[in-house]
Amino acid sequence: MQRSLSFEIFRYTAIALFLALSLIPTLWMVSMAFKPIAEWQASGADLTWWPENPTLDNFRFIFGQSASELIVALERTAGRPILASLLSATFGTLIAMFAGTSAAYGLSRFGAGGNLPLALVQLRLFPPMAVMIPVMIMWAFLGMIDSWWGLALIYGIVTLPFAFWLMKTFFDDMPREIEDAALVEGCSRWRVFLRITLPMMRPALASSALFIFILNWSDYLIALLLTTRDWVTIPVYMASLSSSMTGQLYGAKAALGLIAAVPPVIMGIAIQKQLVRGLTFGALKE
Amino acid sequence: MASISFRNVTKRFGDTLAVDDVSFDIRDNAFFCLFGPPLSGKSTILKLILGLEQPDAGEILIDGRPVTHIGPAKRNVAMVFQNLALFPHMSALDNVRFPLVERRMPKAEIAAKVSAVSEKLHIGHILHKPPAQLSGGERQRVAIARALVRDPAAYLMDDPISALDARLREQTRVELRRIQQELGKTLVYVTHDQEEAMSVADGMAVLRDGRICQTGTPEELYRSPNSTYVGGMLGAPAMNVVPITMASRLSVDAAPRGADQLGVRPENLRVGVGEAGTIADVEPMGAFTTLTVQAGDTTLRATLRGQPKYTVGQPVGLSVDPGRAHFFDEGGAALESARREEERT
Numbered sequence: 001m002q003r004s005l006s007f008e009i010f011r012y013t014a015i016a017l018f019l020a021l022s023l024i025p026t027l028w029m030v031s032m033a034f035k036p037i038a039e040w041q042a043s044g045a046d047l048t049w050w051p052e053n054p055t056l057d058n059f060r061f062i063f064g065q066s067a068s069e070l071i072v073a074l075e076r077t078a079g080r081p082i083l084a085s086l087l088s089a090t091f092g093t094l095i096a097m098f099a100g101t102s103a104a105y106g107l108s109r110f111g112a113g114g115n116l117p118l119a120l121v122q123l124r125l126f127p128p129m130a131v132m133i134p135v136m137i138m139w140a141f142l143g144m145i146d147s148w149w150g151l152a153l154i155y156g157i158v159t160l161p162f163a164f165w166l167m168k169t170f171f172d173d174m175p176r177e178i179e180d181a182a183l184v185e186g187c188s189r190w191r192v193f194l195r196i197t198l199p200m201m202r203p204a205l206a207s208s209a210l211f212i213f214i215l216n217w218s219d220y221l222i223a224l225l226l227t228t229r230d231w232v233t234i235p236v237y238m239a240s241l242s243s244s245m246t247g248q249l250y251g252a253k254a255a256l257g258l259i260a261a262v263p264p265v266i267m268g269i270a271i272q273k274q275l276v277r278g279l280t281f282g283a284l285k286e
Numbered sequence: 287m288a289s290i291s292f293r294n295v296t297k298r299f300g301d302t303l304a305v306d307d308v309s310f311d312i313r314d315n316a317f318f319c320l321f322g323p324p325l326s327g328k329s330t331i332l333k334l335i336l337g338l339e340q341p342d343a344g345e346i347l348i349d350g351r352p353v354t355h356i357g358p359a360k361r362n363v364a365m366v367f368q369n370l371a372l373f374p375h376m377s378a379l380d381n382v383r384f385p386l387v388e389r390r391m392p393k394a395e396i397a398a399k400v401s402a403v404s405e406k407l408h409i410g411h412i413l414h415k416p417p418a419q420l421s422g423g424e425r426q427r428v429a430i431a432r433a434l435v436r437d438p439a440a441y442l443m444d445d446p447i448s449a450l451d452a453r454l455r456e457q458t459r460v461e462l463r464r465i466q467q468e469l470g471k472t473l474v475y476v477t478h479d480q481e482e483a484m485s486v487a488d489g490m491a492v493l494r495d496g497r498i499c500q501t502g503t504p505e506e507l508y509r510s511p512n513s514t515y516v517g518g519m520l521g522a523p524a525m526n527v528v529p530i531t532m533a534s535r536l537s538v539d540a541a542p543r544g545a546d547q548l549g550v551r552p553e554n555l556r557v558g559v560g561e562a563g564t565i566a567d568v569e570p571m572g573a574f575t576t577l578t579v580q581a582g583d584t585t586l587r588a589t590l591r592g593q594p595k596y597t598v599g600q601p602v603g604l605s606v607d608p609g610r611a612h613f614f615d616e617g618g619a620a621l622e623s624a625r626r627e628e629e630r631t
Binding site for chain 1: 333336338357358359363364365367368369371372373374375384385388389432436
């Protein structure tokens with residue numbers, strides 16, 4: 001269909017507008033992260049889009065070096081929270097993916113655990129607070145408060161339904177004949193899973209894991225309730241970046257936000273090939 | 287080398303009876319066709335032979351040995367799936383040698399077998415490619431090579447060439463026949479194409495709703511179908527099945543007692559001078575011509591050699607080659623074969 005020129009202009013204008021709307025806040029954060037204190041505190045006519053005197057002061061500040069203009073002393077630096085976030089989100093994702101994938105395969109292929117889909121949803125039927133307070137009490141009883149593994153465990157539990165549902169859809173879509181063929185050609189059930197199913201599911205595993213990692217990475221509520229001091233995560237730490245004297249430390253927050261955006265982006269780029277690759281293209285007759 | 291036997295095998299999926307009390311024997315080295323419309327149980331029978339499904343009742347024997355409780359990997363039967371089921375994440379080569387690698391065969395032996403089979407199927411030049419980069423016919427060959435590469439007791443093929451275009455299908459059909467004869471192995475072939483079944487099989491079973499209607503050689507089934515269903519399934523154009531009241535109009539006498547329907551194959555219907563019907567349509571096909579004749583309320587099809595000159599609306603006389611009329615009772619069962627069975631007992 002031949003589209004008219006005016007329609008094309010309208011189309012690209014609309015796309016540009018939506019892009020700007022969604023990207024400007026992010027760009028603003030990037031810009032702010034490199035502004036010295038005078039610039040990010042500025043308002044009104046003094047406001048600048050780009051840092052006029054770009055500096056790494058904000059980054060130095062959150063990692064504990066006193067920046068000349070910021071007289072505030074930080075209770076703790078960003079290093080430990082970044083480590084906490086990395087450990088809890090990564091292991092939480094591993095737990096969710098391992099348990100969710102196994103359960104999804106069992107249900108998809110053998111009908112194992114017929115009530116599982118609903119049972120898994122029940123955790124999300126209640127307001128998060130109603131679930132998290134009892135969890136907090138249990139975790140306290142088990143001595144898992146303020147530990148990265150306690151956090152990883154609950155992350156794994158709350159994101160398990162996502163891993164399960166995503167992987168079940170992928171398993172359901174995979175043609176049964178491919179596994180049948182491997183069975184006939186001499187594989188045991190386990191061999192089929194390891195040699196055929198898992199390699200074929202790599203794109204599915206990668207995209208599900210990325211999705212779940214981002215969920216875990218951006219959690220605030222759970223970390224707020226289950227960590228107190230040693231293992232607070234990036235979002236919780238970020239909330240603490242303010243003082244009675246200076247108010248919100250926007251520059252420092254922007255710097256931390258920029259750092260927080262890095263792991264998901266790296267993961268996304270790393271698995272990009274998997275994300276776009278067709279799942280079973282070429283295996284079957286069209 | 288294997289014969290395959292079903293003894294009263296039944297398989298249910300929920301409420302549907304996929305295979306209903308089926309018994310048959312496939313002799314060693316046969317090219318055996320399971321023929322029937324979609325959902326008539328053909329594919330389920332293959333899965334039962336493979337061990338991918340377990341029968342609810344009855345027994346399956348391979349080489350006289352009950353295999354009901356033997357897993358698919360140990361049954362030594364190879365399969366070409368309808369959608370080919372190549373492993374998309376492996377190259378064609380890895381696909382072909384997969385059965386041997388899984389059976390831990392020495393590397394040198396694997397290489398020898400793979401090169402032998404790829405020569406036979408002319409796929410040597412495409413072995414490095416993944417299935418996604420192969421054409422339909424090439425994928426076909428790779429899938430067949432994967433089945434042929436090891437030395438199974440029998441090969442099963444589930445309509446493996448249905449996706450190919452007509453010309454390629456014909457070629458592959460001939461080639462399959464040749465390969466089967468070379469290998470000297472039992473081949474069970476599922477198809478819904480009567481021409482395919484008739485042309486390659488030396489034994490076949492016609493299925494309907496999970497039951498076997500008739501087994502025999504294609505010639506036997508074509509010559510003496512035991513029901514209007516089998517008669518109608520084999521041959522194109524299909525057998526004319528008309529009420530027995532048409533017998534006099536077609537100059538057929540000596541209908542057996544109880545005859546309710548009369549079956550005449552289009553090539554056994556003679557068209558001559560007379561007033562039995564009028565030509566409704568003429569389809570010249572080259573080597574033969576198909577006529578559609580309106581005789582009273584019934585429409586009959588006749589195939590004649592060459593391109594005889596007939597025009598639409600022309601009145602014609604009809605008769606049937608002597609001894610080539612089929613008689614069926616009310617339920618559609620053949621009367622002739624019933625009589626033959628009586629004689630036999």
